[in-house]
Amino acid sequence: MKKLKTMFSALALCAGMTAFAHAAPETIKFSHVVAENTPKGQMALKFRDLVAERIGDKYVVEVYPNSQLFGDGKEMEALLLGDVHFIAPSLSKFSKYTKKLQVYDLPFLFKDMEAVDRFQQSEAGQQLLESVKSKGLIGLGYLHNGLKQLSANDPLHVPGDADGKKFRIMSSDVLAAQFEAVDAVPLKKPFSEVFTLLQTRAIDGQENTWSNIYSKKFFEVQPYITESNHGVLDYMVTTSTEFWMTMPDEDRAVLKKALAEAVAHGNAIANEKSMKDRQKILESGRSKIITLSDDERQQWVEVMRPVWGEFQDEIGEDIIQAAVASNQ
Ligand code: SIN
Numbered sequence: 001m002k003k004l005k006t007m008f009s010a011l012a013l014c015a016g017m018t019a020f021a022h023a024a025p026e027t028i029k030f031s032h033v034v035a036e037n038t039p040k041g042q043m044a045l046k047f048r049d050l051v052a053e054r055i056g057d058k059y060v061v062e063v064y065p066n067s068q069l070f071g072d073g074k075e076m077e078a079l080l081l082g083d084v085h086f087i088a089p090s091l092s093k094f095s096k097y098t099k100k101l102q103v104y105d106l107p108f109l110f111k112d113m114e115a116v117d118r119f120q121q122s123e124a125g126q127q128l129l130e131s132v133k134s135k136g137l138i139g140l141g142y143l144h145n146g147l148k149q150l151s152a153n154d155p156l157h158v159p160g161d162a163d164g165k166k167f168r169i170m171s172s173d174v175l176a177a178q179f180e181a182v183d184a185v186p187l188k189k190p191f192s193e194v195f196t197l198l199q200t201r202a203i204d205g206q207e208n209t210w211s212n213i214y215s216k217k218f219f220e221v222q223p224y225i226t227e228s229n230h231g232v233l234d235y236m237v238t239t240s241t242e243f244w245m246t247m248p249d250e251d252r253a254v255l256k257k258a259l260a261e262a263v264a265h266g267n268a269i270a271n272e273k274s275m276k277d278r279q280k281i282l283e284s285g286r287s288k289i290i291t292l293s294d295d296e297r298q299q300w301v302e303v304m305r306p307v308w309g310e311f312q313d314e315i316g317e318d319i320i321q322a323a324v325a326s327n328q
Helices: 002-021 039-055 075-081 100-105 113-121 123-128 173-180 191-199 210-215 241-245 249-284 294-304 307-315 317-325
Strands: 026-031 059-064 137-147 149-152 166-169 185-188 205-208 224-226 232-240 288-290
Touching (some): 026 039, 039 059, 039 249, 075 137, 075 232, 100 173, 100 232, 100 307, 100 317, 113 137, 113 232, 113 249, 123 317, 137 210, 137 249, 166 173, 166 191, 173 185, 173 307, 232 241
Parallel strands (some): 026 059, 166 185, 166 205, 224 288
Antiparallel strands (some): 149 205, 149 224
């Protein structure tokens, strides 16, 4: 009997050791609010696949799109609590953590996405990735989506057309000031609520990129889209200091490289995706795309541009000047 017991103990020990040798991979959660068929959605999936290929015995990345796990407003807190490990919020959603990133919301600041990219790669742009460090967040890189357009129930040609209309905005005071400048009513609402707000006509319009307008079907409930290109919607891929710095150095290096490659992939497809989604909206016939004349566009610029002055102190004049310089 004693012999049998010893045998069982030895077997149990072996089983335990085997379980230890094949410890289950650690789960890394990547949460975001957009559809999978967007630059951010594709970037997150690429990251998941690269991690599986290179270090899949130790880590498995689970991607949660469409605000499935956390919507905006909650995802940064969840990151700090360790309930999720990577997020990539719009640069417009960081104002609780830093005022400097508000530069990206200034209307009519960047002439095109190449200028946005030049600024992001500049010393000033790279320093901005560090602007959330003191809050326990690490900006690992920028990801493009694209320039924003204005969608509405009624045609918007000149600023006066927006007078009194309710527009959903991201949680940014700059964006609120931008709509107030045209006497519209800005409402800060989570991305996940926008479609219903538009469909029920609780709001009159919103601003977003072609890719978000298409993938979230806003064009099906917004008869007009003004091709204003008045602002940028890009992202900062973010993790928490606690998660990132407690990881073994060699694993962090592998994840960092995989993430950089995933971001490069997302950035490479962003522009083409934008144009393709614009085309699909055009072909759907559900939404009329309004092209502004030079004079009409200039009217929007003149009314919205004074917003820069309101936020100059919070952002820093040097940062704004560096962004302006990227247009050259
Ligand atoms: C996103 O692209 O992550 C969401 C943008 C929005 O809230 O409008």
